[in-house]
Amino acid sequence: MKNLYLSLFSALFLFSALCSDRPDGKNIYMTGHSFLLAKGYAVKKLDILANGAEITKHKIVDWNYAGGRNGAVDKWWSKGSDKNPRKAITASQVDILLICIHFPKEGGPQEKAILNFAKLMLKHNPKGKIYLVATHAPNDGNMHGGWNARTKLELIGLEFTYTIYYKRLIDKMNSQIGQILIEEIPLYSAQNNARKMILEGKLPGVTKQSELYKDAMGHLSEIGERLHAYTIYASIYKHSPIGLSTTEWETTPEEKVLNEALQKAAWQAVNK
Secondary structure (H helix, E strand, O other): OHHHHHHHHHHHHHHHHHHHOOOOOOEEEEEEOHHHHHHHHHHHHHHHHHHHOOOOOOEEEEEEEOOOHHHOHHHHHHOHHHHHHHHHHHOOOOOEEEEEEOOOOOOOHHHHHHHHHHHHHHHHOOOOEEEEEEOOOOHHHHOOOOHHHOOHHHHHHHHHHHHHHHHHHHHHHHHHHOOOOEEEEEHHHHHHHHHHHHHOOOOOOOOOHHHHEOOOOOOEOHHHHHHHHHHHHHHHHOOOOOOOOOHHHOOOHHHHHHHHHHHHHHHHHHOO
């Protein structure tokens, strides 16, 4: 009988440990351009991952899409559509604000808008976070030859350039705020990881870098969207997506193997 009690206690302890590893859900607001929010793909796919991980209280408060001009993040602050995210933050409904942008001009209106959102978040939810969703450049930075022209060495150099830029920008803004409130979601890094895997023949079933995209500008294919979703999930929940099962994305054994490779590319980007 004593051994039975010990076995039951061990089982309960293990179950408790597994449950404690599950991250707490967050109230999330998304804003940005089509590389993040084309047809709301990131909203839908992040919900799928949170459900697959059995994260309770995960909620997308709302999302606003702005096309062109880098997602026009300054518009979210100055006029028009800005009312929705500002109202939600002011009402203390937002734990995490995602702002999708590419290379904001230093000291320009977009950087100022991000800082304004940070100050608003600090006032109404001191534990809240703002994530700068760092995407790839349109047309792969006007690379001649299209998505398939990049070599592995060029991808390494490209990632180095992006990493230095965003780290310097985010460090600068956090220094002005006085605490680490702004973090990065390195979508460009996850893509570079996946593209290097393709060149090495390590992304199952994918033979060309262009298969991550559906057009020359760089809007994502289904594979690319899943990669982004894994990276967003890993960044905001500080939780590895490796092994995360989603029945919607695993209709074949081949698809399961591909998803595991994408999960590794995303997790590596977040933990670089």
